[in-house]
Amino acid sequence: MDHLERGAAACPRVMICGLRGSTGKTLVALGLISAWQARGVSVAPFKKGPDYIDAAWHTRAGTRPCRNLDTFLMSEEQIRRSVGEHGCTADLTLIEGNHGLFDGVGADAKASSAELAKLLQAPVVLVVDCTKATRTVAAMVLGCQHMDPELRLAGVLLNRVATPRQERAVRTAVEEICGLPVLGSIPRLSGLEFPERHLGLVTPAEHPAVVEPIRIARQAVESHVDLDAIRRLAVSAPPLTWTAEPVLEVPPGARGGIRIGVVRDSAFTFYYPENLEALQRQGAEIVEVNALKDPGLPPLDALYIGGGYPETHAAALAANAGFRSALRREIEAGLPVIAECGGLIYLSEGMVMDGVAHPMVGVFPVTFELGKRPWGHGYAVVEVDGPNPFFAPGTVLRGHEFRYSYVRSARTEDLRMAFRMQRGTGFDTKRDGLTCKNVLASFCHFHAAGTREWAAAIIRQAWFHAERRRVMTGWAEAHSGRGAETAAELAASVAALGGGP
Numbered sequence: 313m314d315h316l317e318r319g320a321a322a323c324p325r326v327m328i329c330g331l332r333g334s335t336g337k338t339l340v341a342l343g344l345i346s347a348w349q350a351r352g353v354s355v356a357p358f359k360k361g362p363d364y365i366d367a368a369w370h371t372r373a374g375t376r377p378c379r380n381l382d383t384f385l386m387s388e389e390q391i392r393r394s395v396g397e398h399g400c401t402a403d404l405t406l407i408e409g410n411h412g413l414f415d416g417v418g419a420d421a422k423a424s425s426a427e428l429a430k431l432l433q434a435p436v437v438l439v440v441d442c443t444k445a446t447r448t449v450a451a452m453v454l455g456c457q458h459m460d461p462e463l464r465l466a467g468v469l470l471n472r473v474a475t476p477r478q479e480r481a482v483r484t485a486v487e488e489i490c491g492l493p494v495l496g497s498i499p500r501l502s503g504l505e506f507p508e509r510h511l512g513l514v515t516p517a518e519h520p521a522v523v524e525p526i527r528i529a530r531q532a533v534e535s536h537v538d539l540d541a542i543r544r545l546a547v548s549a550p551p552l553t554w555t556a557e558p559v560l561e562v563p564p565g566a567r568g569g570i571r572i573g574v575v576r577d578s579a580f581t582f583y584y585p586e587n588l589e590a591l592q593r594q595g596a597e598i599v600e601v602n603a604l605k606d607p608g609l610p611p612l613d614a615l616y617i618g619g620g621y622p623e624t625h626a627a628a629l630a631a632n633a634g635f636r637s638a639l640r641r642e643i644e645a646g647l648p649v650i651a652e653c654g655g656l657i658y659l660s661e662g663m664v665m666d667g668v669a670h671p672m673v674g675v676f677p678v679t680f681e682l683g684k685r686p687w688g689h690g691y692a693v694v695e696v697d698g699p700n701p702f703f704a705p706g707t708v709l710r711g712h713e714f715r716y717s718y719v720r721s722a723r724t725e726d727l728r729m730a731f732r733m734q735r736g737t738g739f740d741t742k743r744d745g746l747t748c749k750n751v752l753a754s755f756c757h758f759h760a761a762g763t764r765e766w767a768a769a770i771i772r773q774a775w776f777h778a779e780r781r782r783v784m785t786g787w788a789e790a791h792s793g794r795g796a797e798t799a800a801e802l803a804a805s806v807a808a809l810g811g812g813p
Contacts (some may be wrong), residue, residue, distance in 0.1 A: 320553045325457065325481065326546040327360075327434040327467075329409035329425045331452055332703030333440040336471035336498070338366050341408040344542065345373040346526055348404060353543070356402035358395065360425050361410035362691075362757065364582040364619070370408070373526050377585040381407065384423040384691050385710050385762040388431055389555055394586070394761060395432060396554040404546050407434060413456055417691060427461050432552070435466035435545045437495060441481055442473050448521035451487035454668040457490060466545050470497040496537030497543065503767060558624040570596045570774045573612040577602040579629060580654055582619035582757065583784075589618075590760035590767035598775065604628050608638035614648040614774035615639075617655030619757055622672075623682045623717055626663040630670035639673050643751055648701055648773035651753035655717055656746065659753050665722055675748050677723035688713040692736030692756045694744055700730035701750045708765055711756035712738060731756075750777070 328344070330337045344502040345355045357370040370378035379398060382393050396492065399405035408485060409425030413436070413525040416424030429436050438456065440449050449470070457465055468486050473479045483494045519714040533539070557664065572591055574583065580603065588598055599610060609615075622629055629636075643649060651659055657680050659673045704708065713736055731745030731754060738744030738755055745754045750773060760766045 318553055319396050319400070321354045321396055323399045323405055323549070323552040324403070324543070324546040324549075325395065325399060325405035325407065325432060325434045325549045325552075326542060327407040327409055327425070327429045327432070327436045328439060328464075329429070329436050329440070329462055330439045331456070331712075331800060332412040332415075333410070334697070337408050337410075337439050338369065338470075339472070339501075339529050339535070340437075340439050340469060340498075340533065341366075341406060342373040342526055343529035343537070344406055344539070345370060346530035347534050347539055348543070349374050350530070351539075353404055354384045354402045355396075356399040356405045358405065358407040360407060362759070363410060364584075366408065366410075366580065367442050369526075373529075376402065379585055380759065381428060381788055382423065382759065382762070383427055383431065384417060385712065385759045387762070390761045391428070391431060392552060392554040393557060393581040396552050399741055404543060406546075407432070409436075413438065414459055418615050423691075426460055430460075433464070433550050435464045435549060437467045437470055437542060437545065437572045438465060439469045442470050442478065446478060446481040447485045447811055448463055449482045450489040451578060453486055453492065454492045457492075465492065466494040466548075467493050467542070469495055472500050473497050474500060493541065495541050496533070498532050518622055525537075557646050568611050570771060570778065571603045571611065572770065572774055573599045573609065575603050575615070575617045575655070576600045577604045578620075579617050579622050579625035580620040580655065580658075581602060582652070584759055584761075587616075587758075587760040587766070590663045591745050594767055594771045596771060603635055604608070604632060606632075607634045609635070609642055612647065613640070613778045614650075614770055615642075616770065617649065617651040617658060617753075619653035619655065622654045623663060623665060623680075626672075627666045627668075628672040629658065629672065630663075633671075636671070636673050640675065643673075643675055643749060646750050646777060648770070648777050649748040649752070650702060650770055651751070652757045653713065653755050656726050656753035656755060657717055659746075659751065663717070674752060676746050676753070677726045678746075679720045679722070680717040681720040683690075683718045686714065686716055687718045688715045688737035688755055690714075690736065692738065692744075693734040694731035694736075694738065694754070694756060696730055696745070697732045698728065698730035698747070698748045700745060701773050702751045702752050703730070703765060707733070707765060709756070709758060709765075711736075711754075711758045711763070713755045713757065715755055742806075759803070 320709050328337050331518045345357055348355050355374050357374055358381050359367040359378055360381050413428050414421055414424050416422050472640040479497045486494050659675040660678040661674050662671050662679040692711045692713050694709050696703045696705050728747045729743040729745050730747050760768050
């Protein structure tokens with residue numbers, strides 16, 4: 313399939329939305345995924361918005377990786393392509409919305425769940441928290457119907473229902489006043505534990521008993537939700553069409569043979585599947601490394617450190633001095649590293665938690681401390697205006713940020729930054745993108761589907777690094793014993809490889 317060819321598939325799909333956050337959308341989504349999988353119905357899960365944690369829970373509830381859809385970070389065609397290519401191989405596609413149904417960016421609420429549902433022509437099932445309400449629930453649902461008549465609001469799920477009497481009153485009001493079917497009524501549940509902290513739910517990688525919340529969610533949905541009716545809604549969605557992804561150019565010879573490390577452990581879990589797949593599509597071998605347990609680094613051509621919770625793992629990260637030292641040595645030797653948020657914190661001099669300073673890798677002369685409020689939260693737009701290993705000046709990149717850690721101290725005269733903030737907080741409200749040798753670290757998370765330069769830039773730098781090492785090794789073997797007279801020739805050969813964006 314070339315970049316002009318179109319794909320098309322039935323792609324049965326349904327979207328689970330709410331009137332606000334914390335209404336039970338994730339409970340319902342996890343329960344549906346798990347219940348359908350148990351019945352032999354393969355589910356392609358998606359999460360609306362730049363959310364790593366809910367997506368990780370979706371992945372654990374089923375057998376397929378959950379992917380993110382975001383109309384701020386991705387184009388409409390990229391969203392259709394993602395749903396089409398991954399949903400067409402499943403029996404059903406389930407998309408969990410975020411925030412409230414019509415909540416988005418700015419006064420006109422761009423990038424809302426409703427906007428995404430209309431783009432994908434997906435029927436919407438609205439999850440409503442019925443706490444201390446009866447007939448008013450129908451008024452809220454009716455308001456959603458009138459807010460945007462073009463949105464296909466196809467059914468309602470009642471959640472946190474206290475008594476059978478309340479359930480009857482709400483069901484009657486919704487069905488008679490709104491003309492919508494009530495597809496289930498989930499009572500208040502005891503024993504359901506989705507622990508939360510400063511960035512939201514605890515990740516599945518850190519939950520002490522990840523299977524139990526999913527089991528409870530599945531049991532709730534199986535007992536109180538009409539699975540067949542929701543599947544019929546999904547099947548009623550019209551066929552989806554999309555165009556194939558065009559191929560980006562990378563340096564000759566760069567495809568194949570490149571080893572890119574990914575720091576992946578319970579401290580660093582925030583990775584979009586599309587980011588890793590984009591690297592693999594361009595010939596890279598992904599090598600997972602563990603900053604908490606590995607004694608050092610394997611041979612790598614580049615390293616990707618994603619986001620996560622280095623703050624709550626600060627003591628353990630500091631205790632693995634061997635890994636920190638090995639990473640610092642490789643960076644000094646020119647290893648290309650791209651780091652996001654938690655990765656930036658890990659590359660700093662230290663992290664202060666509860667008054668205790670824990671040493672980190674020490675690449676950047678900054679010390680962070682965990683705050684009690686978000687220091688950066690929401691979408692971000694940056695313009696590249698400074699030297700860096702990966703992106704050309706003038707490039708505009710869209711991402712998102714969500715952090716509670718703030719700069720406790722920094723030697724600002726020793727900091728170089730490559731990004732100017734057009735939107736968002738970044739490192740200091742004006743700039744982001746810290747650089748050192750072949751390292752670029754920022755508080756922005758980038759999605760490879762929307763930032764198509766991202767994967768090619770990493771592959772390019774990995775290839776240049778591999779070539780630099782090859783040239784240096786070859787010179788060392790060929791000119792052993794000749795001494796300093798070859799130093800200038802070697803430097804010239806290495807410099808001739810280039811490597812800039």
